[in-house]
Amino acid sequence: MGGLFDIDNKILEKKRLEEIVNKPDFWNDLSLANNTYQQYKNIIKEITTYNDIVDSVSLLLELINIEDINDDEILKVKKQIEDLEIKTLLKGKYDSNNCYLEIHPGAGGTESCDWASMLLRMYERFLTQNGYIYKVIDKQAGEEAGIKSVTLYITGDNPYGYLKTEHGVHRLVRISPFDANKRRHTSFASVNVTPEFSETANIEIRDEDLKIDVYHSSGAGGQSVNTSNSAVRITHLPTKTVVTCQTERSQLRNKEIAMELLRNKLYQQLEEAKNNEIKNITGDVSNINFGSQIRSYILEPYKLVKDHRSKYEDADPLKVLDGDILPLIKSVLNLK
Numbered sequence: 001m002g003g004l005f006d007i008d009n010k011i012l013e014k015k016r017l018e019e020i021v022n023k024p025d026f027w028n029d030l031s032l033a034n035n036t037y038q039q040y041k042n043i044i045k046e047i048t049t050y051n052d053i054v055d056s057v058s059l060l061l062e063l064i065n066i067e068d069i070n071d072d073e074i075l076k077v078k079k080q081i082e083d084l085e086i087k088t089l090l091k092g093k094y095d096s097n098n099c100y101l102e103i104h105p106g107a108g109g110t111e112s113c114d115w116a117s118m119l120l121r122m123y124e125r126f127l128t129q130n131g132y133i134y135k136v137i138d139k140q141a142g143e144e145a146g147i148k149s150v151t152l153y154i155t156g157d158n159p160y161g162y163l164k165t166e167h168g169v170h171r172l173v174r175i176s177p178f179d180a181n182k183r184r185h186t187s188f189a190s191v192n193v194t195p196e197f198s199e200t201a202n203i204e205i206r207d208e209d210l211k212i213d214v215y216h217s218s219g220a221g222g223q224s225v226n227t228s229n230s231a232v233r234i235t236h237l238p239t240k241t242v243v244t245c246q247t248e249r250s251q252l253r254n255k256e257i258a259m260e261l262l263r264n265k266l267y268q269q270l271e272e273a274k275n276n277e278i279k280n281i282t283g284d285v286s287n288i289n290f291g292s293q294i295r296s297y298i299l300e301p302y303k304l305v306k307d308h309r310s311k312y313e314d315a316d317p318l319k320v321l322d323g324d325i326l327p328l329i330k331s332v333l334n335l336k
Contacts, residue, residue, distance in 0.1 A: 007050050014043050032198040034155075039096045042157055046087060053080045087158070089333040094195035095161030100137070100261060101152045106169070106188030113146030115172045115187040118321060120150050123166075125323025132156035137257055138231075138244040145178070151244070151261070153196075160195040165332040166325075167193040168294035175300045184300050188293065197267045205263070211235040212255070217246040234258045241265050295328070297321065310335055 017040040020026065027033045056077045063069040090096070103119050105112035127134045133155045140148040154163065169190050176185040214229040231246030232254040243265065245258040297317050298304045305314045305328070312331035314320055320328070 007047065010043055010047055010050070014040070014047060017043065035097050035196060035198045038098060038155065042096050045157060046084075049080070049084055049087075053077065053084060056080060086330050086333060090158045090161035092161060092164075094197070095164075096158050097160045097195040097197070098153070098155045099160035099163055099196055100194045100264065101154060101163055101166070102192040102194075103147070103150050104190050104192070105142075105146065105148065106190065108185075108187050110142060110144045110146065110178050111176060111185050111187045112189060113142030113144075113148060114178070115146070115170075116148075116150070116189040117142075117146040118172070119170060119189055119191065120147060122321050122323055122325065123152070126325050127152075127154060127156075129323050130156075130326070132159060136247055137261065138246050140244075149244075160193065162329050162333075163193050164195075165329045166191045171293035171296045173296065173298045173300060194261075194264055194268055197264050203263045203266050203270070205236070205259075205266070209237050211237055214251060230254055232258050234262055236262060236266065239266065239269060241269070307331055 017036065020036060021040050026036075060069065060073060060077055063073065101123065103116045103123075105116040124134070126132075135153045137151040137153050139150045142148050169188055172187045172189075173184065174187075175182050179185065211234070213233040213235075215231050215233065216229060217231040230249055230251045231244065232251060233242065233244045234255070235242050241262060243258045243261045245254040245261070248254045248257065294309055295305065295307045297320065298306075299317055303315055303317050305317045305320045306312070307328050310328075310331035312328055314327065
């Protein structure tokens with residue numbers, strides 16, 4: 001099993017990362033250290049998975065020889081092999097990196113804001129079900145319902161590698177709960193996914209290029225409302241890039257997190273300007289409207305989720321919206 005399954009090279013890579021992780025000054029650069037440590041944990045998991053599969057196949061062969069085998073045992077090994085196979089597709093430069101996931105509603109007011117909140121719930125369930133750790137960096141509530149925007153910071157097993165497939169415009173067709181006449185509406189929301197780069201320390205940001213606004217953090221009301229101006233919005237004037245953070249009580253900490261996100265966005269733009277590498281990784285972000293969607297979620301007049309890139313279809317959109325998006329993700333990864 002050579003090539004991407006080459007266990008000998010994976011063991012050598014584990015030893016190389018182990019030496020780096022064990023250096024006394026390893027944690028001096030937190031951004032670089034976090035990504036390197038995540039790569040180290042990921043390769044340990046890959047080696048463990050590989051060894052588990054070898055053991056399972058060996059056991060199956062023994063059971064076959066004594067004619068004492070059942071379908072459950074075969075299906076278990078089949079799933080292990082399928083999971084290993086999909087991981088071989090996650091070999092992009094940034095696939096093992098932590099990432100930021102943003103959701104923004106398209107035109108359409110309350111309808112689109114509500115759709116954005118449905119997507120947020122879908123991703124939160126997916127992340128929880130698959131062992132990822134995420135933190136809400138910023139969340140802006142809609143005027144009547146839903147959300148105007150949200151940003152998650154995600155760590156775990158190849159988070160960018162999996163979630164880069166979600167980058168693009170998502171379309172919902174349903175009977176509107178906000179329409180008294182019960183008419184069918186189409187809503188759009190965009191999902192942007194940015195890897196956490198380890199090279200952002202080289203990004204120079206001048207103070208005079210920044211417009212920094214502070215404001216009250218939004219909350220659910222009552223005691224949960226933060227009444228101080230701790231939320232931070234930073235605008236990078238030369239590129240018109242805007243980032244926000246409001247989840248920490250400290251204005252200073254919110255500013256630090258927002259600056260880290262800004263550095264990642266500027267680094268992404270720099271990479272794109274140099275050689276279009278990021279465009280090849282994440283794809284284009286199109287206008288949030290008809291004809292630009294990567295995936296459609298249809299609840300009326302029939303039920304269907306269709307990925308327009310892989311042509312994968314699922315006739316149970318409620319299951320998908322409940323977080324079961326891994327088959328859709330795998331269908332897009334298999335296109336690579």
